[in-house]
Amino acid sequence: MSGVYKKIDVVGTSPVSFAEATRAAIEEAGRTVRHMSWFEVAEQRGAIKDGKVAEFQVTLRIGFKLE
Amino acid sequence: MSGVYKKIDVVGTSPVSFAEATRAAIEEAGRTVRHMSWFEVAEQRGAIKDGKVAEFQVTLRIGFKLE
Amino acid sequence: MSGVYKKIDVVGTSPVSFAEATRAAIEEAGRTVRHMSWFEVAEQRGAIKDGKVAEFQVTLRIGFKLE
Amino acid sequence: MSGVYKKIDVVGTSPVSFAEATRAAIEEAGRTVRHMSWFEVAEQRGAIKDGKVAEFQVTLRIGFKLE
Amino acid sequence: MSGVYKKIDVVGTSPVSFAEATRAAIEEAGRTVRHMSWFEVAEQRGAIKDGKVAEFQVTLRIGFKLE
Amino acid sequence: MSGVYKKIDVVGTSPVSFAEATRAAIEEAGRTVRHMSWFEVAEQRGAIKDGKVAEFQVTLRIGFKLE
Amino acid sequence: MSGVYKKIDVVGTSPVSFAEATRAAIEEAGRTVRHMSWFEVAEQRGAIKDGKVAEFQVTLRIGFKLE
Amino acid sequence: MSGVYKKIDVVGTSPVSFAEATRAAIEEAGRTVRHMSWFEVAEQRGAIKDGKVAEFQVTLRIGFKLE
Amino acid sequence: MSGVYKKIDVVGTSPVSFAEATRAAIEEAGRTVRHMSWFEVAEQRGAIKDGKVAEFQVTLRIGFKLE
Amino acid sequence: MSGVYKKIDVVGTSPVSFAEATRAAIEEAGRTVRHMSWFEVAEQRGAIKDGKVAEFQVTLRIGFKLE
Amino acid sequence: MSGVYKKIDVVGTSPVSFAEATRAAIEEAGRTVRHMSWFEVAEQRGAIKDGKVAEFQVTLRIGFKLE
Amino acid sequence: MSGVYKKIDVVGTSPVSFAEATRAAIEEAGRTVRHMSWFEVAEQRGAIKDGKVAEFQVTLRIGFKLE
Numbered sequence: 001m002s003g004v005y006k007k008i009d010v011v012g013t014s015p016v017s018f019a020e021a022t023r024a025a026i027e028e029a030g031r032t033v034r035h036m037s038w039f040e041v042a043e044q045r046g047a048i049k050d051g052k053v054a055e056f057q058v059t060l061r062i063g064f065k066l067e
Numbered sequence: 068m069s070g071v072y073k074k075i076d077v078v079g080t081s082p083v084s085f086a087e088a089t090r091a092a093i094e095e096a097g098r099t100v101r102h103m104s105w106f107e108v109a110e111q112r113g114a115i116k117d118g119k120v121a122e123f124q125v126t127l128r129i130g131f132k133l134e
Numbered sequence: 135m136s137g138v139y140k141k142i143d144v145v146g147t148s149p150v151s152f153a154e155a156t157r158a159a160i161e162e163a164g165r166t167v168r169h170m171s172w173f174e175v176a177e178q179r180g181a182i183k184d185g186k187v188a189e190f191q192v193t194l195r196i197g198f199k200l201e
Numbered sequence: 202m203s204g205v206y207k208k209i210d211v212v213g214t215s216p217v218s219f220a221e222a223t224r225a226a227i228e229e230a231g232r233t234v235r236h237m238s239w240f241e242v243a244e245q246r247g248a249i250k251d252g253k254v255a256e257f258q259v260t261l262r263i264g265f266k267l268e
Numbered sequence: 269m270s271g272v273y274k275k276i277d278v279v280g281t282s283p284v285s286f287a288e289a290t291r292a293a294i295e296e297a298g299r300t301v302r303h304m305s306w307f308e309v310a311e312q313r314g315a316i317k318d319g320k321v322a323e324f325q326v327t328l329r330i331g332f333k334l335e
Numbered sequence: 336m337s338g339v340y341k342k343i344d345v346v347g348t349s350p351v352s353f354a355e356a357t358r359a360a361i362e363e364a365g366r367t368v369r370h371m372s373w374f375e376v377a378e379q380r381g382a383i384k385d386g387k388v389a390e391f392q393v394t395l396r397i398g399f400k401l402e
Numbered sequence: 403m404s405g406v407y408k409k410i411d412v413v414g415t416s417p418v419s420f421a422e423a424t425r426a427a428i429e430e431a432g433r434t435v436r437h438m439s440w441f442e443v444a445e446q447r448g449a450i451k452d453g454k455v456a457e458f459q460v461t462l463r464i465g466f467k468l469e
Numbered sequence: 470m471s472g473v474y475k476k477i478d479v480v481g482t483s484p485v486s487f488a489e490a491t492r493a494a495i496e497e498a499g500r501t502v503r504h505m506s507w508f509e510v511a512e513q514r515g516a517i518k519d520g521k522v523a524e525f526q527v528t529l530r531i532g533f534k535l536e
Numbered sequence: 537m538s539g540v541y542k543k544i545d546v547v548g549t550s551p552v553s554f555a556e557a558t559r560a561a562i563e564e565a566g567r568t569v570r571h572m573s574w575f576e577v578a579e580q581r582g583a584i585k586d587g588k589v590a591e592f593q594v595t596l597r598i599g600f601k602l603e
Numbered sequence: 604m605s606g607v608y609k610k611i612d613v614v615g616t617s618p619v620s621f622a623e624a625t626r627a628a629i630e631e632a633g634r635t636v637r638h639m640s641w642f643e644v645a646e647q648r649g650a651i652k653d654g655k656v657a658e659f660q661v662t663l664r665i666g667f668k669l670e
Numbered sequence: 671m672s673g674v675y676k677k678i679d680v681v682g683t684s685p686v687s688f689a690e691a692t693r694a695a696i697e698e699a700g701r702t703v704r705h706m707s708w709f710e711v712a713e714q715r716g717a718i719k720d721g722k723v724a725e726f727q728v729t730l731r732i733g734f735k736l737e
Numbered sequence: 738m739s740g741v742y743k744k745i746d747v748v749g750t751s752p753v754s755f756a757e758a759t760r761a762a763i764e765e766a767g768r769t770v771r772h773m774s775w776f777e778v779a780e781q782r783g784a785i786k787d788g789k790v791a792e793f794q795v796t797l798r799i800g801f802k803l804e
Contacts, residue, residue: 001616001650001658001660002616002618002658003616004613004614004615004616004627004628004631004632005613005614005616006611006612006613006614007612007613007614007662008341008612009341009342009343009396010339010340010341010342010401011339011340011341011342011398012339013336013337013338013339013340017086018085018086018152019151019152022180022187023186023187024339025339026182026185026186026187027185027186028339028401029339030185030186036182036185037181037182038179038180038181038182039179039180039182039187040177040178040179041177041178041179041180043107043108044107044108045105045106045107045108046089046105046106046108047104047105047336048093048103048104048105048106048129051093051094051097051103052090052093052094052097053089053090053093053106055336055337057336059342061612062182063614066613066631068214068248068256068258069214069216069256070214071211071212071213071214071225071226071229071230072211072212072214073209073210073211073212074210074211074212074260075210075274076274076275076276076329077272077273077274077275077334078272078273078274078275078331079272080269080270080271080272080273084153085152085153091272092272095272095334096272110174110175111174111175112172112173112174112175113156113172113173113175114171114172114269115160115170115171115172115173115196118160118161118164118170119157119160119161119164120156120157120160120173122269122270124269126275128210130212133211133229135415135449135457135459136415136457137415138412138413138414138415138426138427138430138431139412139413139415140410140411140412140413141411141412141413141461142411142676143676143677143678143731144674144675144676144677144736145674145675145676145677145733146674147671147672147673147674147675149672158674159674162674162736163674181671189671189672191671193677195411197413200412200430202281202315202323202325203281203283203323204281205278205279205280205281205292205293205296205297206278206279206281207276207277207278207279208277208278208279208327209277218354219353219354219487220486220487223515223522224521224522227517227520227521227522228520228521231520231521237517237520238516238517239514239515239516239517240514240515240517240522241512241513241514242512242513242514242515244375244376245375245376246373246374246375246376247357247373247374247376248372248373249361249371249372249373249374249397252361252362252365252371253358253361253362253365254357254358254361254374262277263517264279267278267296285555286420286554286555287419287420290448290455291454291455294450294453294454294455295453295454298453298454304450304453305449305450306447306448306449306450307447307448307450307455308445308446308447309445309446309447309448311576311577312576312577313574313575313576313577314558314574314575314577315573315574316562316572316573316574316575316598319562319563319566319572320559320562320563320566321558321559321562321575330450343609344609344610344611344664345607345608345609345610345669346607346608346609346610346666347607348604348605348606348607348608350605352488353487353488359607360607363607363669364607378509378510379509379510380507380508380509380510381491381507381508381510382506382507382604383495383505383506383507383508383531386495386496386499386505387492387495387496387499388491388492388495388508390604390605392604394610403683403717403725403727404683404685404725405683406680406681406682406683406694406695406698406699407680407681407683408678408679408680408681409679409680409681409729410679420554421553421554424582424589425588425589428584428587428588428589429587429588432587432588438584438587439583439584440581440582440583440584441581441582441584441589442579442580442581443579443580443581463679464584465681468680468698470750470784470792470794471750471752471792472750473747473748473749473750473761473762473765473766474747474748474750475745475746475747475748476746476747476748476796477542477746478542478543478544478597479540479541479542479543479602480540480541480542480543480599481540482537482538482539482540482541484538493540494540497540497602498540516537524537524538526537528543530746532748535747535765544743545743545744545745545798546741546742546743546744546803547741547742547743547744547800548741549738549739549740549741549742551739560741561741564741564803565741583738591738591739593738595744620689621688621689621755622754622755625783625790626789626790629785629788629789629790630788630789633788633789639785639788640784640785641782641783641784641785642782642783642785642790643780643781643782644780644781644782644783646710646711647710647711648708648709648710648711649692649708649709649711650707650708651696651706651707651708651709651732654696654697654700654706655693655696655697655700656692656693656696656709665785687756688755688756713777713778714777714778715775715776715777715778716759716775716776717774717775718763718773718774718775718776718799721763721764721767721773722760722763722764722767723759723760723763723776
């Protein structure tokens with residue numbers, strides 16, 4: 001990969017799935033961070049309401065290149 | 068969140084996906100446990116049959132409020 | 135389960151989802167390994183391109199019976 | 202210690218301190234569980250409101266003897 | 269395995285061996301839990317008295333099917 | 336919780352207690368970060384001087400909402 | 403030890419004990435692998451049937467020299 | 470810090486708090502060890518008696534300079 | 537348990553079993569350490585010779601009271 | 604150390620060694636971060652090309668004082 | 671990266687340094703494995719003789735593409 | 738290896754490299770400990786000064802035979 005990278009932890013949430021929560025986290029991060037290169041799933045959790053999954057929450061470690 | 072909570076470990080299974088296994092675990096737990104508030108994914112495994120995924124298994128740590 | 139088993143680490147990739155990456159890993163492994171019995175998810179990562187998830191990567195630990 | 206024990210996970214909360222959250226968890230658990238013998242601190246978290254600690258949350262693993 | 273399972277933590281003790289402690293834990297758990305299916309060894313400890321092993325203690329995570 | 340969150344690691348220090356170190360970390364973080372929502376204790380250490388605790392150091396993982 | 407080694411994961415099973423499961427794993431591995439040098443216990447699990455231990459399962463990481 | 474250090478594990482106990490248990494451990498260690506420089510909290514446990522916390526137990530990893 | 541304790545890491549070995557290796561470690565430690573109170577199994581390994589287990593090695597963390 | 608610190612994760616890369624990758628990460632981080640005080644090695648990886656190490660990659664957790 | 675990969679554990683040794691041990695492991699692995707793509711450092715150990723480092727040992731997890 | 742061993746934690750430091758810090762730790766330990774047999778790298782950290790690595794710090798777990 002060459003160069004120097006930074007990793008940040010971002011938590012995405014979605015009422016639908018962990019996949020959607022993952023996409024939400026990366027899209028939101030992309031609004032302020034450029035050159036994102038990879039992500040690692042660090043944690044998967046969720047909220048329950050009325051006996052059903054109300055929200056999927058995924059913590060991603062996102063790596064991006066420093067310019 | 069205030070109050071005191073208990074966490075229990077429940078394993079859901081599904082032939083379709085981890086998402087379905089997650090929902091199955093929470094629904095089943097909800098038959099005897101009330102006030103479920105959150106879950107944490109502790110482990111993801113599965114069974115293989117004839118070279119294909121036969122079952123998705125997810126261990127959830129479910130938190131619920133004690134009354 | 136009885137008998138002796140071996141575990142190997144296989145990384146599946148997919149542009150669509152972790153579920154697809156899981157299936158890809160097991161199908162590919164099945165081309166050279168017989169009697170696969172279970173898998174454990176060891177790691178979930180992914181590649182990002184142009185601010186979007188470009189690839190889902192899942193490391194599976196696959197157990198199969200030795201004959 | 203002799204005999205057989207069970208461990209349960211209980212989360213105590215307090216606006217004051219982790220110590221208070223610990224005591225709250227054990228007192229509440231004691232309402233339904235007898236012969237509690239020891240606890241292990243598994244996790245320490247908390248809630249923040251208006252830039253200040255609003256709640257201390259501690260997950261205890263409590264061991265008690267089965268009769 | 270299909271269906272939904274619960275996991276509980278049980279600590280068995282024995283003056284003789286970890287094997288005996290394991291059997292003691294499962295037998296005792298079987299008095300109140302039905303459909304036990306598997307166990308995982310989570311921790312192995314022991315007590316020492318007069319410079320000798322006085323007690324073997326093993327923490328098992330026991331999985332059983334919910335009906 | 337809905338929305339996207341970021342987690343940052345902050346180390347608070349105090350000559351008095353881990354509780355004070357926790358409050359110091361969150362207050363300081365609050366000077367540049369808004370919408371802080373929760374914290375997780377990641378590490379507890381300290382400095383010793385002349386055979387006594389000279390400083391309590393706590394590493395917090397602080398979660399806050401991205402706007 | 404000098405030279406280059408490979409590590410493989412092998413799961414041994416036995417109805418009698420973890421010790422027997424360990425020996426079974428190493429003997430079976432020895433049928434195809436030469437120059438085995440050491441093993442590390444990575445995981446201990448087991449199957450339960452009719453409220454009793456039906457099978458001990460041990461995952462070994464076996465190191466052997468590459469020729 | 471320069472030089473070579475040793476780390477030892479010391480368990481402090483107190484009927485009052487983890488803070489007191491921490492201080493007790495360091496003071497006692499200081500009776501035989503000189504040049505103690507830092508500590509890391511490795512484990513927090515406790516004893517329960519009559520449904521109340523009877524003792525706080527903290528395992529510290531203490532670093533000190535070798536002369 | 538009250539008082540202050542120290543923990544040391546001792547590795548026992550035996551050609552027969554982990555149980556024997558455990559006893560060997562504690563007996564040897566008892567020659568220089570008094571007031572041993574408990575042990576924790578930290579690691580289980582072994583040596584292989586001619587395709588068979590040649591030695592069981594167990595690392596114990598032994599706790600003893602400081603006088 | 605006194606005061607409040609922040610930790611960030613930086614990945615350095617080098618075709619030569621982990622040492623060079625470490626220095627590269629810290630130098631690059633120093634272009635935007637002041638008062639860096641310590642680092643912790645969190646992960647060591649690398650790229651392989653044509654059967655040889657093509658790149659050393661080290662993830663550092665860098666601590667620096669907040670002003 | 672696309673496609674399916676396998677990970678194997680290889681231990682390299684060298685009397686000189688971990689860097690040499692890393693290169694030795696990858697070169698040796700390259701004699702039977704093609705398309706090696708990355709490695710992860712899993713463990714660093716060594717042998718001591720006459721009070722000096724006699725051998726550096728590094729366990730690498732090597733990833734390579736399956737054809 | 739046969740016999741009983743003890744493991745101690747020693748932290749070596751060096752302004753030059755982790756390799757030098759490793760050698761420093763083992764040499765210093767060898768002044769009071771005999772029959773050192775192996776070491777395990779438990780932690781790698783360092784100090785930063787004026788934006789540069791000022792010191793490499795490595796924690797070794799050193800095993801030696803008890804006579």
